[in-house]
Amino acid sequence: MHPLSLSTKNLTRKGFRSAALVFALALVVCLLFAGAIAVKSVSTSITLGAQRLGADLMIVPEGYEDTARTTLIAGKPSVFYMPESVLDRVRKVKGVRRATPQLFIQSTDFECCTYVDVLLIAFDQQTDFTIGSWLKEAIDRPLADNETIIGRSIPVSTGTTMKYFGTPLTVVGDLATTGLEYIDHAAFMTMATARQMIRNSRVDAEQTLDIGEDMISTVLVQLDPAITPERAKVFVEYEIEGVKALTSQDVIGSVKRQLQVLIRTIGGIGLSLWLITILLIGIVFSMAVNERKREIGLLRAMGAKRKNIFGMITIEAVLLSLAGGVLGLVAGGFLLIVCREPMRNAFKLPSLWPEPMFIFLAALFAVGAALVSGVVAAAWPAYKSSRMEPYQAIRKGE
Amino acid sequence: MIKITSLTKIYRVGKEMFKAVDNVSLNIGAGEIVSIVGHSGSGKTTLLSLMGGLTAPDSGSVVVDGVNLWSIDDDQLAELRNSKMNFIYQFASLLPTLTALENVLLPTMFSRRKKDKKDAARLLDVVGLADKASAYPAELSGGQQRRVAIARAFINDPGIILADEPTGDLDEDTEAEIIGLFRHMNREQGITFVIVTHNTALAAATTRTYRMTGGRIVVA
Ligand SMILES: Nc1ncnc2c1ncn2[C@@H]1O[C@H](COP(=O)(O)OP(=O)(O)OP(=O)(O)O)[C@@H](O)[C@H]1O
Ligand SMILES: [Mg+2]
Numbered sequence: 001m002h003p004l005s006l007s008t009k010n011l012t013r014k015g016f017r018s019a020a021l022v023f024a025l026a027l028v029v030c031l032l033f034a035g036a037i038a039v040k041s042v043s044t045s046i047t048l049g050a051q052r053l054g055a056d057l058m059i060v061p062e063g064y065e066d067t068a069r070t071t072l073i074a075g076k077p078s079v080f081y082m083p084e085s086v087l088d089r090v091r092k093v094k095g096v097r098r099a100t101p102q103l104f105i106q107s108t109d110f111e112c113c114t115y116v117d118v119l120l121i122a123f124d125q126q127t128d129f130t131i132g133s134w135l136k137e138a139i140d141r142p143l144a145d146n147e148t149i150i151g152r153s154i155p156v157s158t159g160t161t162m163k164y165f166g167t168p169l170t171v172v173g174d175l176a177t178t179g180l181e182y183i184d185h186a187a188f189m190t191m192a193t194a195r196q197m198i199r200n201s202r203v204d205a206e207q208t209l210d211i212g213e214d215m216i217s218t219v220l221v222q223l224d225p226a227i228t229p230e231r232a233k234v235f236v237e238y239e240i241e242g243v244k245a246l247t248s249q250d251v252i253g254s255v256k257r258q259l260q261v262l263i264r265t266i267g268g269i270g271l272s273l274w275l276i277t278i279l280l281i282g283i284v285f286s287m288a289v290n291e292r293k294r295e296i297g298l299l300r301a302m303g304a305k306r307k308n309i310f311g312m313i314t315i316e317a318v319l320l321s322l323a324g325g326v327l328g329l330v331a332g333g334f335l336l337i338v339c340r341e342p343m344r345n346a347f348k349l350p351s352l353w354p355e356p357m358f359i360f361l362a363a364l365f366a367v368g369a370a371l372v373s374g375v376v377a378a379a380w381p382a383y384k385s386s387r388m389e390p391y392q393a394i395r396k397g398e
Numbered sequence: 399m400i401k402i403t404s405l406t407k408i409y410r411v412g413k414e415m416f417k418a419v420d421n422v423s424l425n426i427g428a429g430e431i432v433s434i435v436g437h438s439g440s441g442k443t444t445l446l447s448l449m450g451g452l453t454a455p456d457s458g459s460v461v462v463d464g465v466n467l468w469s470i471d472d473d474q475l476a477e478l479r480n481s482k483m484n485f486i487y488q489f490a491s492l493l494p495t496l497t498a499l500e501n502v503l504l505p506t507m508f509s510r511r512k513k514d515k516k517d518a519a520r521l522l523d524v525v526g527l528a529d530k531a532s533a534y535p536a537e538l539s540g541g542q543q544r545r546v547a548i549a550r551a552f553i554n555d556p557g558i559i560l561a562d563e564p565t566g567d568l569d570e571d572t573e574a575e576i577i578g579l580f581r582h583m584n585r586e587q588g589i590t591f592v593i594v595t596h597n598t599a600l601a602a603a604t605t606r607t608y609r610m611t612g613g614r615i616v617v618a
Contacts, residue, residue, distance in 0.1 A: 012495075295493055298491055298493070300452075301479060302479070302504060302505040302508060303476050303480020303481070303554075304476065305473050306476075390447075391447040392453065394452070394487070
C-alpha cells in the first residue's frame with residue numbers, strides 16, 4: 001500500500017467536500033486563464049491597430065471619426081470621402097512633415113465569384129510612408145497600374161486577374177494574415193488605378209461608383225518630432241474646416257479604457273475569489289484535520305513521522321489543486337471559445353488568439369496559482385497536525 | 399526491556415494540577431507478560447502511553463532496549479514505535495477508509511520491513527477474520543474491529559505489545575482465544591506484553607500483575 005492512497009482515500013471519503021473545493025479552485029483558474037488570454041488578445045489587437053495606422057495623425061471627414069476608429073481597430077471595412085484639396089492644406093499646417101492620401105472603395109461585386117466585401121485601398125506610392133513597407137514583403141518593386149496586392153482572406157491566387165467596376169486588377173502578391181478584417185479583405189492598388197476605376201464604373205460596369213474625381217478618404221500625417229500629436233490635431237482641425245484628426249491615442253484610447261475596466265474587473269473578481277478560495281481551503285482543511293485527529297494520532301503511534309503526516313495532508317491539497325487547475329483550464333478554454341463572438345462585438349475587436357507560447361504560459365501560471373493556493377492554505381493545518389503529540393491527538397479525537 | 403524510573407505525568411486542567419501518573423518506577427523484562435489493573439481513571443492508559451513514547455513525561459525516564467525515549471529526536475522515536483512496539487487501543491482504532499486487510503498492513507507503510515498482503519491475511523486468519531479481509535470497519539462488529547486491531551499490532555513483528563483492555567468488548571470464547579494467541583506469540587516469538595485489563599482471567603494468565611491507584615503502582 002502506497003502512502004499516496006491514504007490521501008486519495010481521504011479525498012474520496014468526503015467526495016462532496018472535495019468536489020466543492022475542486023470547483024472553487026476551477027473557478028479561479030478558469031477566470032485567471034480566460035482573463036489573461038482575453039486581455040492579451042485585446043491588447044494585441046490594439047497595438048496592431050495602432051501599428052496599422054503607422055502615422056501620427058489620421059485625417060478623416062468630420063462625422064466619421066468613430067467609423068475610422070472602428071475600421072482601424074475592429075477592422076470592419078467602411079468608406080468615407082473628402083475633397084483631395086484637404087491634402088495640400090494639411091501639408092501647409094505647422095508641424096506636418098509628411099502627408100499621404102488614401103482612397104477606400106467598397107466593392108460588392110466580384111465578377112467571377114460570390115465573394116463580396118473586398119475593400120479596395122488606393123495609396124500614393126510617391127508619398128506613402130505607412131503601408132509601403134509591408135507591401136514590400138509581398139513584392140519587391142513598386143506596384144504598377146492595374147496590379148494589386150491582396151489580403152490573406154481573399155481566396156484568389158497570384159497571377160489571377162480580377163475585375164472590379166470594369167477595371168482589371170492582376171494579383172501580384174498577397175499579405176500574411178493580420179487578423180484585421182479590413183486588411184485581410186483588402187486589395188491594394190495605385191491611386192491612378194483607383195481613378196481609372198471610378199471612371200470605368202460610369203461606362204463599363206453594373207454599378208456606378210458615386211465618387212468624385214478629386215475625392216480621397218483620408219490623409220495620413222507624419223509630424224515633426226518637435227510637435228505633439230495633440231497640438232498638431234488642434235492646428236489641423238482649426239485650419240481646415242470639415243475634417244477631424246485622429247491621433248493614435250484617440251484610436252487606442254477608448255479601447256484602452258475598456259481594456260482597463262476589463263483588467264480591473266477580471267483582476268478584482270479573480271483576486272477576491274482567489275483569497276476566498278485560499279481561506280475556504282484553509283478552513284476546510286483545518287476542519288478535516290480536526291476530524292481526523294485520532295487517525296493522525298494513530299498513524300503517528302504506528303510510526304508515521306511528522307513529515308509523513310505533513311506530506312499526506314499536503315498531497316491532498318496538491319491533488320485537489322491539480323484537479324481544480326485542469327478543470328479550470330478546460331472550462332476557461334471552453335469559455336473563451338464560446339465568448340469569442342460576444343467579446344468581439346463588445347470591444348469591436350478582431351479575434352486574435354495570442355501566440356501558443358503565451359497560452360501555454362497563462363495555463364501554466366493559472367495552474368501554478370491553484371497549486372500555490374492549495375498548498376499555502378493546507379500548509380498550516382498540515383504543520384499543526386504533524387506537531388500534535390500522538391496521545392493528545394488520539395484522546396482529543398474521541 | 400522496558401525500564402521506567404520515577405515517571406510522573408501531570409495534567410493541568412485550569413489551575414488544578416493533576417498527577418495522572420505519580421512517581422512510577424518499574425522494570426519489565428524481555429518475554430514477560432505483565433498486566434496492569436486498577437480503577438477507571440487511575441492512570442493506566444496514561445502509563446501505557448508513556449511507555450510507548452506517545453506522550454512526554456513531566457519527569458522521570460522510559461528506557462526501551464537501552465534507548466531513552468526522550469533523548470532521541472522525533473523521527474527516531476517514530477521509527478522505534480514502528481519497529482519495536484505496537485499498541486492495541488481501548489477504543490476503535492481502525493481507519494474507516496481502509497479495508498480490514500489494509501488496516502492490518504498500515505504500519506508497514508512507515509517501515510522498511512517487507513510485509514505483504516499474505517502476511518496480513520495470515521494474521522487476519524489467526525484472529526478468526528479470514529473472510530472479512532475486504533470488509534470496511536463500518537461493516538464489522540465492535541469485537542471484529544478489535545480483532546483486526548490485534549492482528550495489526552503483530553504485523554511489524556514488534557518486540558513489545560502495549561494492549562489497553564484488548565478484550566474489552568469480546569465475548570468469553572473470543573476472549574479466551576485472544577488470551578491464547580497472546581500466550582502463543584509470547585512463547586513462540588518472545589514478544590513482551592504489557593496488558594491493561596479489568597479481566598481477572600487475563601490478569602491471572604500473566605507473569606506479573608501491577609495495580610494502579612491514583613497514579614501510583616502497587617504490586618498486586
Ligand atoms: N489529556 C488529559 N487532560 C487532562 N486530564 C487527563 C488527560 N488524559 C487523562 N487525564 C486524566 O488522567 C486520569 C487518568 O486517565 P487514564 O486515561 O490514564 O485512566 P485509565 O486508568 O486508563 O482509566 P480507564 O480505566 O477508564 O481507561 C483521569 O482522571 C483522566 O481524567
Ligand atoms: Mg484507559
